[in-house]
Amino acid sequence: MLRQDLAQIASWIESNSRILDLGCGDGALLKHLRDSHNCAGYGIEIADASVLECVRREVNVIQADLESGLRMFADAMFDTVVLSQTLQAMHKVEYILREMIRVGRRGIVSFPNFGHWRHAVSLLAGHMPVTPDIPYQWYDTPNIHLCTPRDFELLAARLELRITDRALLARGQPLKFVPNLRATVAVYRFERV
Amino acid sequence: MASGSSASSVGIVTPQTMHFAAPLSLSSGAQLAEYDVRYETYGTLNARRSNAVLVCHALNASHHVAGTYADQPRSTGWWDNMVGPGKPIDTRRFFVIGINNPGSCFGSTGPMSISPATGKPYGAAFPVVTVEDWVNVQARVADALGIERLAAVAGGSLGGMQALSWAIQYPHRIAHSIAIATTPKLSAQNIAFNDVARSAIRSDPDFHGGDYYAHGVIPRRGLRVARMIGHITYLSGDDMTERFGRSLRTQDYAFGYGAEFEVESYLRYQGEKFSEYFDANTYLLITRALDYFDPAREHDGDLIRALAPALARFLLISFTTDWRFAPERGREIVAALIANGRDVSYAEIDAPHGHDAFLLDEPRYHHVVAAYFDRIAAELA
Numbered sequence: 001m002l003r004q005d006l007a008q009i010a011s012w013i014e015s016n017s018r019i020l021d022l023g024c025g026d027g028a029l030l031k032h033l034r035d036s037h038n039c040a041g042y043g044i045e046i047a048d049a050s051v052l053e054c055v056r057r058e059v060n061v062i063q064a065d066l067e068s069g070l071r072m073f074a075d076a077m078f079d080t081v082v083l084s085q086t087l088q089a090m091h092k093v094e095y096i097l098r099e100m101i102r103v104g105r106r107g108i109v110s111f112p113n114f115g116h117w118r119h120a121v122s123l124l125a126g127h128m129p130v131t132p133d134i135p136y137q138w139y140d141t142p143n144i145h146l147c148t149p150r151d152f153e154l155l156a157a158r159l160e161l162r163i164t165d166r167a168l169l170a171r172g173q174p175l176k177f178v179p180n181l182r183a184t185v186a187v188y189r190f191e192r193v
Numbered sequence: 194m195a196s197g198s199s200a201s202s203v204g205i206v207t208p209q210t211m212h213f214a215a216p217l218s219l220s221s222g223a224q225l226a227e228y229d230v231r232y233e234t235y236g237t238l239n240a241r242r243s244n245a246v247l248v249c250h251a252l253n254a255s256h257h258v259a260g261t262y263a264d265q266p267r268s269t270g271w272w273d274n275m276v277g278p279g280k281p282i283d284t285r286r287f288f289v290i291g292i293n294n295p296g297s298c299f300g301s302t303g304p305m306s307i308s309p310a311t312g313k314p315y316g317a318a319f320p321v322v323t324v325e326d327w328v329n330v331q332a333r334v335a336d337a338l339g340i341e342r343l344a345a346v347a348g349g350s351l352g353g354m355q356a357l358s359w360a361i362q363y364p365h366r367i368a369h370s371i372a373i374a375t376t377p378k379l380s381a382q383n384i385a386f387n388d389v390a391r392s393a394i395r396s397d398p399d400f401h402g403g404d405y406y407a408h409g410v411i412p413r414r415g416l417r418v419a420r421m422i423g424h425i426t427y428l429s430g431d432d433m434t435e436r437f438g439r440s441l442r443t444q445d446y447a448f449g450y451g452a453e454f455e456v457e458s459y460l461r462y463q464g465e466k467f468s469e470y471f472d473a474n475t476y477l478l479i480t481r482a483l484d485y486f487d488p489a490r491e492h493d494g495d496l497i498r499a500l501a502p503a504l505a506r507f508l509l510i511s512f513t514t515d516w517r518f519a520p521e522r523g524r525e526i527v528a529a530l531i532a533n534g535r536d537v538s539y540a541e542i543d544a545p546h547g548h549d550a551f552l553l554d555e556p557r558y559h560h561v562v563a564a565y566f567d568r569i570a571a572e573l574a
Contacts, residue, residue: 042531048557051540055508055564062527063541072528 002032004172005084005110008187012108012165013037017079020104022066022096023086025050027059034059041078044070067091070099078104085185087111089142097159101192107161110187113168115148117181133184149179149186156190165189203235203277203284206260206270208300211337217295217330220485223320226309230334231293231300232256235276236284238338244573245340246287246566247331248272249348249355252423252479253471255299258291259284274554281563286570287344292334294327296478304474305406315474317403322478324351324486328358332366344569347371347562349551350518351479354486357526360503361488369569370503371562373510374551376522377496377529378487383517386426387480390419394473403474412473417464419476424463429514429547496529506536508565510551510558513541517548538565 002010006029013019015037021030024043027050033039042060045051054061062072067090081104083096088111090096100107112133119129128138136143147155149168156163167174168183175182210229217225233256238245248258250271259270259277276282276289293301296319304319311318335343346356346367353375360370379387394400397415401408425433437456452458492498507530511523520541530537540561544550550558 040534042537048540048543051538052557052560052564055538055540055561056567058568060536060538062531062537062539064524064539072524072531074532077531 002028003084004169005185005187006032007172008167008169008174009082009084009108009110010037012189013039013080015039018077020044020070020073020078020081022070022081022083022100024054024059024061024082027054027057027061029082029084030054030059031057066096069095070103073103075102076105080104080106080108082108084108084110085112088144088146090145093145094155094159097155097161101161101190106164106189106191108187108189109152110185111147111152112143113148113180113183113186114146115150115180116184120181131184149183152186152188156188160193161190162193163188163190201278202269202273203260205263206233206235206257207262208233208256210300211334213330213333217326217333219320219326220323221321225295225302225320228295228302228330229300229306230295230302230330232334233258233260233270233291234338235259235289235291236287238288238340239573242340243342243344244287244570245335245338245343246282246289247335247343247346247359248276248282248289248291249327249331249346249352250291250294250297251348251350251352252476252483253467254352255297256291256293256301257299258289271552274552275559275562281559282347282566283563283570286573287566290334290338292331294322294479295330296322296327296475296482298472298475303472304403304478305472314404314406316406317474319474319478321481321485323482324354324358325362327482328355328362331355331359332363335366341366343367344573345369345371345566347373348375349373350375350548351483351486354483357500358486358488360505360507361500364502364504367505368572369508369565370505371508371510371565372523372526373562374512374515374518374523374548375509375526376518377489377499377526379484380522384484386422387484390422391477391480393418393422394476397473400473403477405473411468413468416468416471416473416476417461419473420464420467420471421460424460426517427547427549429516429545431514432546435545496525497532500526500529500533500535503530503533503535507538508561509537509539510561511539511541512547512550512558513543514545515548515550 019041021043051063081100122129167187168179169185254271257270259273262268293299308315346359348356353372356370356372359367394415397412399410400412440455488499489496511520527539542558544555
């Protein structure tokens with residue numbers, strides 16, 4: 001079973017395409033895309049244990065820190081560049097989004113929706129939210145750039161990224177009714193304007 | 194599965210020698226009329242002859258990769274922690290071959306060998322050999338063993354260069370290339386260190402222009418210094434600080450030039466030990482082979498084009514504290530492979546031991562190699 005945002009991402013990826021997965025973790029998405037979509041590509045991951053897991057899964061993995069960019073990759077090498085559940089933990093958010101669209105024709109990002117109603121309730125009660133999708137205490141969190149879907153859309157416009165697809169998910173299902181408040185995860189696909 | 198207490202040694206091993214009567218054309222244009230190659234094998238070649246793994250040695254090592262020699266309990270092979278039953282390169286699954294490269298001094302034809310033309314040791318007349326020449330010799334050994342295609346070629350440092358060169362020179366004969374702590378070419382600084390080492394040897398009065406065998410001497414002082422210089426580049430600065438700091442062997446400063454600091458004592462010991470078993474001409478030859486390695490050279494410096502013929506899948510590993518062949522150099526190879534659309538994985542191991550880490554028992558490193566070889570074994574099944 002793929003994580004809910006990964007399943008959504010996979011549904012947007014064409015067969016036989018070339019993929020770069022930034023912060024690929026244990027390689028689950030790349031393995032899925034290889035086995036069921038005949039996609040080729042590489043993952044970038046910094047954690048030793050995840051790199052090892054990728055090697056076990058026969059997924060091409062490059063151990064590197066995303067913050068230093070994608071210098072290893074030439075322009076337009078990939079059909080799609082994926083950044084799942086990592087944007088919110090990056091220092092240089094604008095830089096990585098620009099890099100994604102430099103090395104790929106399309107980008108896909110997923111991130112936890114900080115605008116979820118439960119977060120608002122938590123804040124009203126006087127506490128930083130701690131939920132299954134943002135399971136960290138404020139003093140011990142890797143998440144430094146949390147945002148809402150609307151926030152992301154504003155940034156995308158500023159960086160001249162054209163959003164072609166959007167999915168706001170809860171329990172793996174896309175939401176239609178007040179999704180900005182009810183979605184736990186936001187997934188966007190975009191291309192260069 | 195990986196290194197650990199469950200792993201054991203290949204046990205007692207015996208080197209073998211292959212004689213080649215057909216001349217070998219070298220990169221320099223010279224020829225080696227005939228030559229011997231010393232090698233060892235561990236494990237069993239399967240019926241399809243598909244499970245062979247060639248392990249390539251670096252500067253001062255040899256064909257003796259794993260196990261020990263009978264009656265020599267301290268003769269453990271140089272990569273015994275990596276190669277053996279239950280070890281990352283598991284000899285229960287793979288037929289592992291170690292080859293002493295010609296020009297070296299451990300049984301294959303080299304400067305110490307008798308030249309058929311003169312009846313005397315080659316000495317300075319031994320031709321300069323390159324990584325490419327060694328790979329050609331290794332391919333002949335594989336031919337002689339009836340192995341058309343190697344499951345993998347693996348090596349660290351200069352051995353990693355051979356693993357890369359195999360993929361370029363014999364793209365159809367290698368399924369996987371495992372290149373560790375290596376570089377696509379030496380930097381000016383790397384060459385400079387080599388030249389200092391060679392200068393130490395060549396300026397030793399006992400060197401006699403490379404023909405010291407006839408004089409019954411060896412340029413031991415030069416070799417010692419060469420090894421001391423080399424050894425400094427194998428360790429990280431932090432590792433040296435950790436191991437030696439400024440510790441003194443004496444009570445206090447002796448106000449002289451003896452080995453007062455622990456680090457001096459260590460380096461002198463390493464130099465002394467090395468000068469007892471290593472041939473000075475071989476040191477010159479192998480450091481020159483390092484200097485000359487640059488597969489991009491004949492492609493206007495374009496490593497992407499140099500690696501274009503490669504069909505193998507690659508595992509590259511660098512160590513964060515390796516300043517001899519730093520991670521940036523490993524990444525250059527990775528980038529060129531990616532540009533060619535090749536399958537490649539790259540692990541950058543955060544280990545404190547500098548260049549020498551590739552020889553050490555670092556679990557994260559060994560786990561990656563073990564996982565990669567598991568996958569090669571799975572492909573063979």
